[in-house]
Amino acid sequence: MLGNEGxxxxxxxxxxxxxxxxxxxxxxxxxxAAGSRYAEHGVGADRYYIPSAVSKxxxxxxxxxxxxxxxxxxxxxxxxxxxxxxxxxxxGSVLPPAGFSPSTAGRSHFSSAYQLGxxxxxxxxxxxxxGSALSNITLPTAGPGMRAQVYLCNRPLWLKFHRHQTEMIIxxxxxxxxxxxxxxxxxxxxxxxxxxxxxxxxxxxNHWRFQGGKWVxxxxxxxxSQGNKVYIHPxxxxxxxxxxxxxxxxxxxxxxxxxxxxxxxxxxxxxxSLHKYQPRLHxxxxxxxxxxxxxxxxxxxxxxxxxxxxxxxxxYQNTDITQLKIDHNxxxxxxxxxxxxxxxxxxxxxxxxxxxxxxRAHQIxxxxxxxxxxxxxxxxxxxxxxxxxxxSERAVPQTNNLLSPQPEDGASQRWFVTSMQQxxxxxxxxxxxxxxxxxxxxxxxLLPYGIKSLSMQTSHALSYYQDSPFSTMTAxxxxxxxxxxxVPPSLPWSxxxxxxxxxxxxxIKVKPQVEEEVNGSGGLISSWTEAQPSALSLDKTDxxxxxxxxxxxxxxxxxxxxxxxxxxxxxxxxAAPNSxxxxxxxxxxxxxxxxxxxxxxx
DNA sequence: ACGCTCGCATCAGGTGGGAAACGG
DNA sequence: CCGTTTCCCACCTGATGCGAGCGT
Numbered sequence: 001m002l003g004n005e006g007x008x009x010x011x012x013x014x015x016x017x018x019x020x021x022x023x024x025x026x027x028x029x030x031x032x033a034a035g036s037r038y039a040e041h042g043v044g045a046d047r048y049y050i051p052s053a054v055s056k057x058x059x060x061x062x063x064x065x066x067x068x069x070x071x072x073x074x075x076x077x078x079x080x081x082x083x084x085x086x087x088x089x090x091x092g093s094v095l096p097p098a099g100f101s102p103s104t105a106g107r108s109h110f111s112s113a114y115q116l117g118x119x120x121x122x123x124x125x126x127x128x129x130x131g132s133a134l135s136n137i138t139l140p141t142a143g144p145g146m147r148a149q150v151y152l153c154n155r156p157l158w159l160k161f162h163r164h165q166t167e168m169i170i171x172x173x174x175x176x177x178x179x180x181x182x183x184x185x186x187x188x189x190x191x192x193x194x195x196x197x198x199x200x201x202x203x204x205x206n207h208w209r210f211q212g213g214k215w216v217x218x219x220x221x222x223x224x225s226q227g228n229k230v231y232i233h234p235x236x237x238x239x240x241x242x243x244x245x246x247x248x249x250x251x252x253x254x255x256x257x258x259x260x261x262x263x264x265x266x267x268x269x270x271x272x273s274l275h276k277y278q279p280r281l282h283x284x285x286x287x288x289x290x291x292x293x294x295x296x297x298x299x300x301x302x303x304x305x306x307x308x309x310x311x312x313x314x315x316y317q318n319t320d321i322t323q324l325k326i327d328h329n330x331x332x333x334x335x336x337x338x339x340x341x342x343x344x345x346x347x348x349x350x351x352x353x354x355x356x357x358x359x360r361a362h363q364i365x366x367x368x369x370x371x372x373x374x375x376x377x378x379x380x381x382x383x384x385x386x387x388x389x390x391x392s393e394r395a396v397p398q399t400n401n402l403l404s405p406q407p408e409d410g411a412s413q414r415w416f417v418t419s420m421q422q423x424x425x426x427x428x429x430x431x432x433x434x435x436x437x438x439x440x441x442x443x444x445x446l447l448p449y450g451i452k453s454l455s456m457q458t459s460h461a462l463s464y465y466q467d468s469p470f471s472t473m474t475a476x477x478x479x480x481x482x483x484x485x486x487v488p489p490s491l492p493w494s495x496x497x498x499x500x501x502x503x504x505x506x507x508i509k510v511k512p513q514v515e516e517e518v519n520g521s522g523g524l525i526s527s528w529t530e531a532q533p534s535a536l537s538l539d540k541t542d543x544x545x546x547x548x549x550x551x552x553x554x555x556x557x558x559x560x561x562x563x564x565x566x567x568x569x570x571x572x573x574x575a576a577p578n579s580x581x582x583x584x585x586x587x588x589x590x591x592x593x594x595x596x597x598x599x600x601x602x
Numbered sequence: 603a604c605g606c607t608c609g610c611a612t613c614a615g616g617t618g619g620g621a622a623a624c625g626g
Numbered sequence: 627c628c629g630t631t632t633c634c635c636a637c638c639t640g641a642t643g644c645g646a647g648c649g650t
Contacts, residue, residue: 169617169618171631171632172631172632172633175616175617176616176617178616178617209629257631273630273631274630313630314630314631314632315618315619315630315631315632316618316619322618322619325617325618326617326618329616329617329618330616330617330638330639330640331615331616331617331618331637331638331639331640332616332617332618332637332638333617333637333638333639334617334618334636334637334638334639335617335618335619335637335638
C-alpha cells in the first residue's frame with residue numbers, strides 16, 4: 001500500500017513535506033526502521049538509537065556511516081546484536097547498563113545501540129524496494145537541532161500488546177488507537193519550527209489471518225490500498241521548544257477502513273483490515289509559516305518503533321489483546337468484570353494499566369506533567385528511556401546494529417525477510433524477545449511503581465494517568481503531592497499493598513524466563529521463538545485467556561487474581577533483570593537516583 | 603459585593619460485545 | 627458455509643456548564 005510503496009514516495013506524497021521527506025529522513029527512517037523492526041523489534045530498536053544525523057546520512061549503507069560514529073556504543077551491541085536478533089535484543093537489555101551509566105555516554109551509546117533505526121529493508125516499504133533515496137539522503141550533521149531523539153512514552157504498554165501481536169480496530173467512522181502513540185522528543189533546535197506527523201505504513205507484504213489462536217500469513221497484502229496514511233499532529237507546525245516541552249500525543253489519531261472518507265482524512269488514517277502496519281514518526285523542519293524547507297532534505301527525521309506495529313482488524317481476534325485493551329483503556333472500563341478487584345487487588349492492572357493506560361500520563365508525566373525540564377528529560381531519557389530514544393539516525397543505526405551484530409547486513413535483512421515471510425509467528429517471536437528484555441526494564445520500574453503507587457494511593461484519582469511509572473518518580477517530585485491529595489479520597493483500596501505481596505511469587509516465576517532469555521542472546525531468540533507459540537498459548541490460557549474467559553465466561557472466579565498475576569509476572573520478570581540495569585544506570589539527578597533506587601530496591 | 607474554588611449534573615465521545623448483515 | 631464487516635447497545639471517561647460555598 002501506500003506506506004510501502006515508498007516510504008520516500010509516500011512521504012513525498014504526504015502533503016507537507018513530501019518533497020523533503022522523500023529525500024531524506026522519512027525514507028531513511030523507514031528503511032532503518034523496517035530493518036530494525038524485523039530484526040529487533042522494538043526492543044532492540046528502542047535501545048539503540050543513532051544520531052539522527054547519522055541515520056539520515058545514509059540509510060542503508062548509511063548504516064555503516066551512522067555506525068561509525070556510534071561505533072563505540074555499537075560495539076557494545078554489536079556483539080549481542082551481531083549474532084542475531086536475540087543478541088540484539090539482549091543487547092538492548094544489556095546495553096542499558098553500559099550505555100546508560102553515563103547519561104551522555106548513554107546517549108551516544110544508545111544511538112549506536114539502537115537498531116531501531118531499522119534498515120530500509122525491514123519495513124515493508126523497504127520491501128518494495130527501498131529506497132535508494134533513503135540511502136542517498138544524507139543528513140548533514142545538521143545543526144544541533146537535527147539530532148533529535150525520540151522516546152516512546154508509553155512503551156511498556158506497547159510492549160505488552162506487542163507481545164500478543166497488537167491489534168487495532170478500524171471502523172468506518174474511525175477508531176482511536178490504543179495504545180496511542182506518544183513521544184518525547186529531544187535534540188531539536190529550540191527556535192526552529194517543525195512539523196510532526198505520523199505515517200502508518202505496511203509492515204510486511206502479507207495478508208494476515210488469525211487461526212488456531214495465532215496470527216498466520218495468508219496470501220499477499222493488498223498494496224493497492226489508497227487513502228491517507230499520514231496524520232499530522234494538530235499542533236504542527238511548532239517550535240522545537242514546544243515539541244520538547246511536553247510529550248507529543250497522537251491520541252486523537254483515528255484509524256479507518258473507509259477509503260471514501262476524504263473529509264476526515266486529515267484526522268484519520270486509512271488502513272486495510274488484516275494487514276500489518278508500522279507507525280512511523282516524522283519530524284520535519286519547516287519555515288516559520290509551516291512550509292517545508294525544501295532546501296533541506298536533511299531536515300526530515302523519521303523514527304520507527306517496532307513495538308508499535310499492529311494488525312488492523314475490524315473485530316478483535318486475539319482475546320489476549322481484547323483483555324489488554326479492556327484492562328488498560330479507560331474508555332473500556334465498562335467491560336472490566338472485576339472492576340473493583342482491579343483497583344483493590346491487581347496492582348498489576350493498576351500498575352501496569354495505569355502507567356500504560358495512561359500513556360498520556362506517562363508521557364505527560366515525564367515532560368508535561370512534571371514539566372520536565374531539559375535536564376530532567378535527559379536524565380530521564382538516559383536512565384530509563386534510553387532504549388526508547390531513537391535518533392532519526394537511530395533508524396539507520398538500528399539497521400546498523402543489526403548489521404553490526406551481524407556482520408552482514410544482508411544477513412540481517414534476510415532475517416527480516418524470513419521473519420516476515422514466516423508470518424506472524426516469526427515476527428511475533430522476535431517481538432516477544434525484544435519485548436521481554438525491555439519490558440523487564442520497564443516493568444521493573446513499573447512494578448515498583450505499581451506497588452508504591454498503590455500503597456501511596458495515587459492511582460485512583462490519578463486514575464490511569466497517575467499510574468504511570470513516572471508517577472512514582474513523581475512522587476519524589478512535587479507533583480506527587482497533588483496526587484496524594486486526590487487519591488486519599490478516592491482510594492478506598494488501601495489494600496494495594498496486598499497486591500504487592502502477591503508479586504513475589506509471580507516475580508519469582510517470571511524471573512527464570514527472563515534470565516534465560518537474557519542470558520543466551522542466541523539462545524534467547526530461539527527460546528523465545530519457541531516460547532512464543534507456547535508462551536502465547538500459555539499466556540493466554542494462564543493469564544489473559546483466563547482473564548478473558550473469566551470475563552466473558554466467568555470461568556475463573558478470581559479473574560482478577562489471574563490478571564493481576566499475569567501482569568505482575570510480566571512486570572516482575574522484566575523488572576528483575578532490568579532493575580539491575582537501572583540501578584547501574586546512574587540517574588543524573590538525585591530524584592532520578594531516588595527513583596531508580598526506589599524501584600530497584602524492591 | 604466580588605472573585606475564586608469546589609462539587610454536581612449534563613453532554614459528547616470512546617470502548618468492546620453481541621447479533622445481524624454482507625461477501626466470497 | 628465461513629469469515630469478515632457493520633450496527634447497535636450499555637457502560638465509562640472527559641470536558642463543560644452551572645450553582646453553592648467560602649474568603650477577601
